[in-house]
Structures are given as C-alpha cells and as structure tokens.
Amino acid sequence: MEEQFPIQKVMDDQGNITDEKTLQQIDEELVKKAYYHMKRIRLFDRKAISLQRQGRIGTYPPFEGQEASQVGSVLALGTDDWVFPTYRDHGATLTFGADMVRTFLYWNGRAEGCVPPEGKNIFPAAVPIATQIPHAVGTAWAEKRKGTQNVTLCYFGDGATSEGDFHEGLNFASVFQTPTIFFNQNNRYAISVPIEKQMHSKTIAQKGLAYDLPSVRIDGNDIFSVYFETKKAVERARNGGGPTLIEAVTWRTGAHTTADDPTKYRPEEQGKDVVNPLDRLEHFMKNYSYWYDAWIDQIEHELTEEVEAAVEAMEHFPQPDPSDLFDHVFANPPEQLSEQKQSYLELLGRG
Amino acid sequence: MEEQFPIQKVMDDQGNITDEKTLQQIDEELVKKAYYHMKRIRLFDRKAISLQRQGRIGTYPPFEGQEASQVGSVLALGTDDWVFPTYRDHGATLTFGADMVRTFLYWNGRAEGCVPPEGKNIFPAAVPIATQIPHAVGTAWAEKRKGTQNVTLCYFGDGATSEGDFHEGLNFASVFQTPTIFFNQNNRYAISVPIEKQMHSKTIAQKGLAYDLPSVRIDGNDIFSVYFETKKAVERARNGGGPTLIEAVTWRTGAHTTADDPTKYRPEEQGKDVVNPLDRLEHFMKNYSYWYDAWIDQIEHELTEEVEAAVEAMEHFPQPDPSDLFDHVFANPPEQLSEQKQSYLELLGRG
Amino acid sequence: MDVKMERKAEQTNSTQVLTMVQAINDGLKTMLEEDDTTILLGEDIGKNGGVFRATEGLQEQFGEDRVVDTPLSESGIVGTSVGLAVNGFKPVAEMQFMGFIYPAYDQIMTHVSRLRMKTMGHYSVPMVIRAPYGAGIRAPEIHSDSAEALFTHMPGIKVVCPSTPYDAKGLLIAAIEDPDPVLFMEPMRSYRAQREEVPEGKYTVEIGKGEKLQEGTDVTLIAWGAMIPVAKQAAKQVEQKEISCEILDLKTLYPLDRDLIAESVQKTGRAIIIHEAHATGGLGNDLISEINDTSFLYLRSPIERVTGFDVPVPFFALEDHYLPTPQRVLQSIEKAVHF
C-alpha cells in the first residue's frame, strides 16, 4: 500500500522545489500568508505552553510541528466553508478566523472559547475522538442539499481512524457524496500509542479504498503540498465530486499535552530527522528570494504583540458567571432547572 | 474494485466444473455432506416459516438461498473452532452441531435456544447488528494466546459492514493478527436497503484493504467455492497467518423475516436469474454421477422425520419457567433480586 | 369520568380516525408539508415505509432527499443529523427499535444534548429521535427495551412518550418544532391497539405537560405510554372494591409535570408508579423523589412502584412475566390503601 500511496511532496527538506509548474503556482501572496500564519500559530502555541506551566491556563495540547498541515489545509478554504477541529487544531481555526482571546479562554475552561465569530463556521473542538466526523458529513450534506458550493473540512488524528465514527462518517460521506474533506494529521502517535500498534495497515490513505474515496498521502510538513492537495479536494467537492481523504504525514514535536511525558514512550532518536515545517518554509523563502528581513521582523513584532494582547484580554475577560451553568442547556429552561439556578444563586448570595 | 475482486467460482450455474484440479479435490464424502446439510437446513427453514404462519413460533428470518454460504463455510471448520452466527445463520449453526430442537425454541422466544451443546463453541445469534464481530476477534485472540490452533468464524451481512463495530473489530483482528475468519454473506439487501444505498463502494471485499487483510470475493451460491475458500482462510488462521475477509455474494430468496414483504422494495425481476444453491448442487451431482436416487430418497425421508421430531420436541418442551427470568442475571443473585423473584412467584401462587 | 374524552369532544377541526402509528405518519407528513427543512432519516424508512409502516408513503410523496434510507449505522444517523441540524435542517431520525439506540449513545450524550451548552447557544441541535420501545409484541431480543431513564439522566434533551394517537401526533409536531433535541418514544404495543379521532393538519400537545385521565380520591396511578392501559385496567378492577384511582398520563418524561403530580398526590396521599423499565435506576425513583420533595407531609403510605424487574428484558416467551400487569398494580394499590 505504501507503493499505492506514496507520500506526495513538492518541496524537499531544504526548501527546494524541483517541479517548475508547481513553482509557478506559488506567488508571493501565498508564501507570505503561509509564513505569517505558521509563525502566528507557532507563537500562540508556545505562549499557551508557557501559560500552562505558570498555571494561567489548564492542560494544553501543543501542535508544534503540525503547522504546515493546519495552515496549508485551512488556507485552501473559502470564507463560507466549515471547519471541524479537534483539540489540537487551534492552529487551523485561528488561521480560519477564530478569535485568539477566545481560543486562550477555551484552554482556560471557558465555554466562551467555543463560540466562533459571527459568520465563521467553526465547530467546537471535538474532544471525544472521531465524533466530529459524522457532524462534518452532516453539515456538508446540508450544504449540498441547499445547493451551495460550500464544503466542510474535518480534522482528525491517526488514532481517530480506529473509532467506529470514523468508519460510519466516511461511509455516509461516500454514499451521499457530501462535499467533505477528511483531513487526517498522521503525527504517528495517539498519546503514547504508535501507529504500528494503532493499525496493522501501513497508511491511513488506504482506508479510503473501503469507501471508494479518492485518497492521497502527502507530506504534512510541506506547506505547499498540503495547500495544493487540499485545494484540489476542495475544488472537487465544490464541483459535486464528493469527499476526499487526505493523509498528511507529520510529527508533533512536543508532548501530547502539557500533562504528558513523551520520553516515556518515544524513542529518543525518533523524529530527529523531521525538519520543522516552519524551518522548511524559511529555507524555501531564502532559496527563492521571498525572505525579506524587514517584513519578517515586522510581522514577528506584530504577532508577538497580538499574542500578548490576547493573553492580556483573556486574563481580563469577565469572570465566569455561574448562571451560564444553567442558561444554555435549553432554549427555554424547564421550571425545575430555573429553580436549581435560583436556589444556587441564592446560596451564593446573589439571588 | 470489481476488477481487483472478481467473484471467484469453481462451479457454474449448471453445476459444471471446468477446473480439473478442483474437481479432483471434490470427493463423494464432501458432496454428500454438502447435499445432506443443505437439504437438512432447507427443510428446517421451510418448516420454520410454516410454523410461524401457523403462529406456532415467533417472527422468523428465513435463509433460503444462502444455504451454500452457510454450509460451505461451516464445514471448513474443526470441532474445537468457534462460530458466531447472526439471526439468519441457524443453517450454519445446525450444520456445526447446534441442537435442532433448541434452534426452534430460539424462534419461540426461549433462552434455551441460545444454549449450545456441551463442547460446541457456538455463540448466541447476534441481534444487534455487527456487535458479534469484536467478540469473534476476542475469542480468536484468546485461542492464539492459549497457543491452540483453533479459529473463529464470524458471520455478518452486507448491512453490518456499515456499523462501527465492523470497523473496530476488523482493526483489532488486524493489529493482533487473530485467527478470525470474517465471513460476509452479501445477500444484497439489509431488510429493504439495497447494497447500492448501503455503500458507494462496489464490493465488500475491498473493505479488507483498509486493514491489510487478505480478502476474497466469492460466489456464495457455489458450495465448493465457499468450502475451499473458507478452508484456505481457516488454514491460514490456524498457521498463524491471521484473519481473512470473505465476501460471499448470495441472495435471500424470501423475505427478510416473516414480518417483511419484499415486494415493497425488490424489483420483481431481481434475483430471478439466481440459481438456487441446492439446485446447482443437484445439477453438479447429476453431471458428475453423484446423484443416487435411493440415497436422496432416504435422506429426504430421514431429514423430514428429524425436523418433524424436532418440532414435536419443541412443542413438548417444558413450559418456560418464570424463575428463569431472575436466575441467570448473576452467578449469585443479589438479595434485592431474590426478593423480586420471591414476591413475583408468590403472586403467581407458587411462592 | 374520562376527562380526556371531554376535551377531545371540543375539538372542532375535521378529523380522521387513526391508530397511533397512523397518527405518527400523519404528524410526519404534516411537518414535511409545513416545513421544507424537515428531513427524515433512518433504516428502511423510505421505500419500505418503516418496519412498522410509520413512514409509509412519505418517500413517495416527498422524495428520496427528504425521506432518506440511510446505511445501517445509528451513530452515523445521529452524528450526521447533528451536522444537518446545525446547518439549517430539522432531522427526524428513526432508531428502528429503541434497543438499537445504544450505538448512537455517545453521539447523543456528548453532542446532541451538549452542543447548545458548549457554544453558549451559538449552535443548537433541534432534532427528533424517534424510538419504538417496549415489550409485549413477541419480538426478538433487544427489540423490547424501555430506556427512557438513560435519557432523562442526560441534561439537554427532552423525552416524551404518548399513549394515544391524538397525543402521538400532537407531541411529535411539538417535538419537531422544539428548538432543542427531543427523544420521542413510541409504545409499539400501542401502535395499533386503539383508534381515535385525530385532527387533520397541524396541532401540538405541549411538551412538559401531563394529563389527568381519570379523577379519583384514594390513590394516584402514574404511568405513560403502553402502561396507561395497564393502569386503567387496574383502576377499573379496584373500583369494585370501592377504591377510587386517579390516573395521570405523564406524556413528557423530562421535564416532568411536577404540578400535576404534586396536586394529585397531595389529594390522594398515595401513589403507584407504573413503568416497563427496570426498577433500579428507573424513572419511578425520580417520581418518588419528586413526591418526597413536594408532598412529604401528605403521604399516607409508602409510594409503590410496579415496574419491569431488575433483569434484562427477556426473550419473548417470558416477556409477559417481565411486564407490569394489572394484577401487580392491583396488589400495590391494595398494599398502599391498607398500609
């Protein structure tokens, strides 16, 4: 199967692009956008880890190493499309337009973190593994039935492919030919379980064969490969060509979450040879004269400020309101729930 | 995928076998055994339908048309192997050694129908679709861990492949390389839903590709093809070669159950061209001089008597005992359950 | 006096005489006509019209896009419905039998019931899950479960269960129009047990409201769905012993109609709760709790439960022994009255 699904890439580890045609498709706007967002989410991610270490937010699952997968895929979408992230895909949602303050809030245990900006179709991060996959099929199906050209991009990990919902979701997508892009980030671990124990098959792409889905396996650390392959899938979906499964082979540089210790289960050498996607893009930019020091400095400065401001705003966000515990369970809370609220607020001395 | 998984057959509709080598593998014992069991379960099946019509048993799911799949596969097993049937696979379990009286009892709503003869590894018929698949993987895994050479044969329908448990079960089998044979009877309908609506993929065999499982698609109405292909899979499993997925393409001649009306959903012409597996075997037996009128008459007579006697025994079986409601929930019933039993039996006037 | 019959007589619209399953069909049809976003999903609901014929004729009338035969995949049905609901549709998903809702339990528990809460109301899941439930029709195993308590213990979803054709249609329409998810339980045993006048067109029966079916003074019988006839029979039988029963049909299992219950129990001072599900963990305990909260000082005897036993619903040869019977209700009534 590895022969049937070779890892597609357009840019090598040193940032070289051998294919002339691909090179022509890459313009300055794209390069800058890619770098800007990858840098942005990198700063966010590192800040989140440090906040967690200081006890200023809760447990946090870093995505460092997966920036090309997340940015490259989500940049292939249009504004009216849908995004279904997991807990590790805030890099994608931030790039798609999620609010950074709220993203920090999410990791501080606040439901506010699940509320997307008006008009942005971003689902709350899926925590129960693979459960978002059928949702993504459902929203895409709805778009198809409404006759729009909007598509749905659904993220999930290598581990998620072992769950029943992965299977049921892909089958529905296949049967109803929904415009869904199943974007798998194969970072080769599900917490401590390496992909060799997760599955006996060698690729995730081959799982698409079960549903007659177009599947492709790509280098998830090659931002251009990710972008162009996702774009292809998006175009196909928009034009009624149905769903696609993309396996982006990548690597999480750090721990599963800030509560995890990867040295317990990952051999020391593993991953050492992986070139960080941001470094790779930097090589490319230098190789092909897109590296403008002034611009780099400027955005680094801007983004650092943005992240700091977001942290500040997160920490000055209004305190969580116990009423919220009761107010969003139903559109119209039943009497007994209102009573529970009432008596609890009274106890808190604010009846 | 239909090219990658052509329907394997060794015997054509007229009962001719073109491949000389296969022909040599077929001896009189096998032919007689095949005919005997197919005939036997055919009589059972028709009797069950007629009992249901007379209100003497409950709703019944006929398997007519699928006899070659059931008999051919189960004959490939050894006595210490395991069988996991669905509600439609009593043809297989009867052939494997299930008690006919108890099989009738099962369809009369009696738990006694789930109790296999001592030493026969037959699971109760799975009613919640696909749930038996992980069980079959678990028992096979246990055999592997004990170091035996026993294998597990697991039946399921085309519809079952849409459930999450199908996927999770096959993945476990693949990861732990359990000696499990996944025997799919693709009768092209799940109640009223034709396979084209169940899945967009053209074959069930291709679903094995997701798990790197050896998969094969066979003519499920060709008893010899079923027998030899299952045998191959069994041998592989016994010798540590792990699981196999077999798609046996077949046809249910009648209704989904006695409560179902297939004319509501099946085009009248559909299935007309399917040669009934027992007729096909009869052609073969006549073509190759295995058709002994006396023997045929004799077994027909014997089997009819066996079935009649079983019906008789079923109907004279001791009445269901309300105590059984309470006595098999736990090895040692908790006090509160014993009290419920006690007071109910008292109410029935038998405390 | 049958309070309900009186109310019905007031109905002036044109009506049809329907069984419950026909009334459900009519309710679905009404909403498919009313609202383009209504979409039915399920196994065998299309061409076949459902294994109980609840969706008979609907695919023919509204097309394959609105009455969808899905793959055999309950988690898939509910999971894709979440996406449809969030994106402008009103999915009405059928679980072929309530015992086959369990594969979808995760989706219902972690998303259907929680999405509104998670997003502080930004997204919601206005969907209906229809589930034929209960024993007594000689069905195979797992086809006869009565699993309401697994959903009343799940904040964010409402649970309703009609006992008559009229209520079935009215509650179903209310459920489809509800802004939140509703589990709609259908007592299979009552599908064809009774015919009654059912108004044509759209009307609703309010979710959260039960009904007093019969006035009485000595003891309150609380039931719903297929247990209503059992309660009625028992009430009739004890009439001869000069025991007068009040009968409440809860109709909605979450949220409970607390006033109805309190008022009645405070009057009679005695209550018998009748349900098919197992005693332990059953909704009967919630009702006792409710009565404990509201009517402690009014109680003249311990509240009685007549329920399915704490055993799995058996194969059908024993199902009549599993199910509450008028006889068992009778015994409890006498116990309460002669406490």
Next chain:
Amino acid sequence: MDVKMERKAEQTNSTQVLTMVQAINDGLKTMLEEDDTTILLGEDIGKNGGVFRATEGLQEQFGEDRVVDTPLSESGIVGTSVGLAVNGFKPVAEMQFMGFIYPAYDQIMTHVSRLRMKTMGHYSVPMVIRAPYGAGIRAPEIHSDSAEALFTHMPGIKVVCPSTPYDAKGLLIAAIEDPDPVLFMEPMRSYRAQREEVPEGKYTVEIGKGEKLQEGTDVTLIAWGAMIPVAKQAAKQVEQKEISCEILDLKTLYPLDRDLIAESVQKTGRAIIIHEAHATGGLGNDLISEINDTSFLYLRSPIERVTGFDVPVPFFALEDHYLPTPQRVLQSIEKAVHF
C-alpha cells in the same frame, strides 16, 4: 469515632502507605501475579503506564501480551474483552475517562451485561471495566462525567466505587474475582488526595457492602467516592451546631447495601444523599426509593439530595459551581433538621 480507623488497626499483614492510584496499581499487579488469565487492555496503559499512571510498570513486568496497548476504540476494547472473557481470560479494560465509555455503551448494554442471561449461564462475562470519573481536576470537557446511573439501570453488571486506597485495592481484587462483570469507578479527584496503609498481597473488600464511617444521631449522610470528603467536611462543620451526622460510604452502587441504609435512616430519621451526577435520573433517587420502601414511618423530614445540577458537566471554569460542596450539604442538613 472513626469506625474505619479502628477496623484498619486490626489489620496485621505487612502494609505499604499508598495513594489510591498506587493502590489500584498494586491491586492490578497482585492479580496479574495471582492469576495468569488476568489481562489488562486499554489505551496508553502499556508503555505509558496509563494517563494517570495506574498501570505504571505493569507492562514492563508482565509483558505486552498481558498489559495490552489497544487501538483507540472503546467498543473494540469492550467487545473483544467479551470474547476473551468467554474464552477463559479475565479482562480488565480501562476506559481512559468515564466520559469515553459511551462508545462502548452498546457492547456493555447488549452483551457484557446480558450474555449470562441469554445463555442461561452457559456463557458469562467475568470482566472488569475501570473508569476514572468525576469533576474537579480542571480537565477538558467530557473528561469529568459521573455516569454510574447509566449502569445501575443495567441489569447484569455490578457497579462499585471506592473512596480510599484500602477500599480501592480490595474492591478491585473482588471485582476481578467476581464471576460477573463489574464497572469499577475511580474518583480521579481522590487518586492522590490521601495516603493510607494498604496491605500487601491479596485481600478483598466485599462487593455489595457499604460502611458506616462515622456514628451519628441526627441525620444520615450517604455518599461514595469523591463525595466522601465533602460529606465529612460538612459533618465536621455542623458538629459546632450540635448536629450529629452519621456518614455512610456506599462503596457498591449496585447492588446497594440496603440494611446499612435502612438501619441508619431508621435511627436518625433524616437522610442527605450526596453525589456528583445530575439530580434527575441520579442514584440519589434510587436511595430515596429504597428508604421509602424500608423506612417510611421513620422519616422525620423529606430526604435531601445534594447533587450535580441538571446540566451537562461544564467546562472546568465552572466545575466548582457544578459540584456539591460542603456548603450545599450544610444547607441541606439544616433544612432536614429544622423541617
């Protein structure tokens, strides 16, 4: 007087001072040593030793065949465990968090709990499902559910929940040795909250038996797991007001220790039930029902429930508002005493 401490002192074997999670690890180790057929399955339980380190070191000691890192597939874990259990093994399956047991709900409901009944005892499923439960550790959503009532309403499976290291090990061993399936709930909040002397080697705590932790005269507090410290704190606080609480630790949630409860409530005439799960459908209602059945005439006030609210367990910023607190228990105690 702390009844428990006294009993502990009688223990003569050599002991270790362990936290609850260490005691669980020790219990698993004990049974892996004792019985070759014991096999652990779960996500990240092998090399990683479990996300809470409950299985730390066990794969190293017993090998990959006995401490198995499975795919991410709860239904697969439980479903294959059924096969293993039927065929001679004693699977102890870990659900990484109780909120991730829902994908396996179908397997547990339709097979784990029913196989013995289906086959009249021919097959059985002696397995243990371990599930860390509860809020209060600032975990992400779905990681904090307390879902016991979804299993006590499932005939054929027992449910236990220790509150101390000693009980954790003893109940776990009893669960592994039980001929029937047992759901073993582990209060995450108590994993490292307390250390105590835990005997080395094998011992059991009887399933089905609770324990009186504190004698009292005015009111009975009933709790388990992570709510025991909450009950104790409240009891301590009302001591100043001269209210004397009796505290019961149920330990087993099905089957309930009815005598323990009845005896205590008949003495005090008042009961407060404390649990994390939602009020509606919660086990508290079963306890009220139980008391209604056994102790109706002894009650001096309505039974109080202090529980999680009827809302999904919230994101962690609000979890302390969701959880029962000593303050809420206090309020209920006063309400009961001054009824």
